[in-house]
Amino acid sequence: MRPEPFALERYFARYEFSAPHLLSSSDCDGLPMAEVLAMGDDECRGLWRALTLGYTESLGLPQLRAEIARLYETVGPDEVLTGAPEELIYIAMIALLSPGDHVVCTFPAYQSLHQVAETIGCEVTRWVPREEEGWRLHPADLEASLRTDTRMVVVNAPHNPTGALPPRADWDAITGLVAAHGARLFCDEMYRGLELDPGARLPAAADAVEGAISLSGMSKVYGMAGTRIGWLAVRDEEARGSLAAMKDYTTICSSAPSEVLALIGLRNGAALIARHLARAERNLAALDGFFARRADLFTWVRPRAGTICLPRILADDISAEALALRSVEEAGIMLAPATLFGLDDRHVRIGFGRENLPAVLKRFEEFVAAAYRPR
Ligand SMILES: Cc1ncc(COP(=O)(O)O)c(C=O)c1O
Incomplete structure (x- = not known):
């Protein structure tokens, strides 16, 4: 492949x-780096001083997963899997899709969001935002693309490269449509948190729909891309197991120093x-x-x-x-x-x-x- x-x-x-x-x-x-370390609370400074450069827990440092879970309404620390964001897109598509599956994906998009599925042999329908309506990801266009055999809907909101963010009513329509079709929602939320009107922030997909998966990370919102720390929020136990098993073929676990740095970043989020x-x-x-x-x-x-x-x-x-x-x-x-x-x-x-x-x-x-x- x-x-x-x-x-x-x-x-x-x-x-x-x-x-x-x-x-x-x-x-x-x-x-x-010096600024991040200076922001650390006593616990984080202790973790940093005591850090050893061995392998870490495959799902991610427990304190980090607990801090990540606080960003969601319904996701617990054990429902979080850490990894590099790009790695997590790859893992998710490989673990959850099979050749011949139908997938709908926001397009244009960060390429891996549709490319990995295409490479596996999925049939990918592109869901193009309407520029004339302010790059609106129109729920009607999604509805027209959904099929009885649609396995996954991949959305990126806030959207790279347009900067679009669906209004709440559209978002509710989108999540409702995906749930009604029984497809899995994979939502790339790498820019969630940087809404110019904070009131426009959308509920995370993982909170909105039971089987949905939210991707986020330290790269964009926190200015910590160099940590290579991101995460998937996944309430569905079976899916989480498949994702964790796939990570054994990529990085196995995250970088030990990066986990502590990400923890400091989130605590000062x-x-x-x-x-x-x-x-x-x-x-x-x-x-x-x-x-x-x-x-x-x-x-x-x-x-x-x-x-x-x-x-x-x-x-x-x-x-x-x-x-x-x-x-x-x-x-x-x-x-x-x-x-x-x-x-x-x-x-x-x-x-x-x-x-x-x-x-x-x-x-x-x-x-x-x-x-x-x-x-
Ligand atoms: C929408 C989106 N998803 C995922 C990623 C991957 O993030 P990272 O580069 O931190 O792995 C990016 C990076 O540009 C992105 O823009």
């Missing part, structure tokens, strides 16, 4: 550490989220200004959550790939064209979770002004 190359990750591998200016990162700035939301809001104000000044070239749907958005290029003669290539080659600014998501050549992804966004955006505006005349 060999999946297609992961286009976005290959692109990041090429440019993320060579391009001087990043305008498409999906995470918040990585937290300095409210402060970290407040900081990251304030930064996102400041950066969105800068993007508001840019898109207003360059309304001749771009239009965008202002995101409702997360750290990314997917503006559209208006000029027919400028392709997203060409813009991204010129931008990185001539100005050292990395942008991700939507072709990396298999969408089209008309959109580019912009990330606004980083402290230096206003400076990089200013540079990008200067590049655009020099490269493309006003239309």
Whole structure:
């Protein structure tokens, strides 16, 4: 079994550490290690001092799983499985799907969310959000895709790459439809917690539907991607057993130092989220200004959550790939064209979770002004 190359990750591998200016990162700035350790409470400092570098518990450090469970209404510490987020997507699809299964998946999406199922030999129906309705993941489109043999519905909300977040009524319709069809809901909630209006936060899928699985982690919301710690919240015991058994073929257990660092991050989660939301809001104000000044070239749907958005290029003669290539080659600014998501050549992804966004955006505006005349 060999999946297609992961286009976005290959692109990041090429440019993320060579391009001087990043305008498409999906995470918040990585937290300095010293700052994380300084935030630790007495218990965490004790765990850190006493840490040995042996194997750890396969499901994850018990204190970490207890802290993760507090993020949910109905999920207990023993209903949590930790691992690297990307690893957990792989594990879930391999453990829970079989060749010939029908799967509905949000599209465009973080590639592994549909790619692994396709590689297994599942039939994947793409559920495309409606751009003209603010990238709405329309429940009617899901309903039209569901079949009696649909095994799994994969949703990513808040959504990478559009920044869309279903309104509560749509979310209730979506979870209701999946439950009524008896399909399993797999919800990638990697950006949950970064809602610009905190009142718009949706119930986690694992709480909303009994057999559903929620994926989340430290990478985006907490600025701790380097820990490689994420988790699945799974109330269904049988599914949990299959997932745990599959992890024996990937990492077996998580990194011991990372588990303690993630525990510290979660115990300080409210402060970290407040900081990251304030930064996102400041950066969105800068993007508001840019898109207003360059309304001749771009239009965008202002995101409702997360750290990314997917503006559209208006000029027919400028392709997203060409813009991204010129931008990185001539100005050292990395942008991700939507072709990396298999969408089209008309959109580019912009990330606004980083402290230096206003400076990089200013540079990008200067590049655009020099490269493309006003239309
Ligand atoms: C929607 C989504 N899911 C999963 C992941 C994987 O997270 P990680 O890179 O921490 O493994 C990403 C990373 O970009 C993502 O955007």
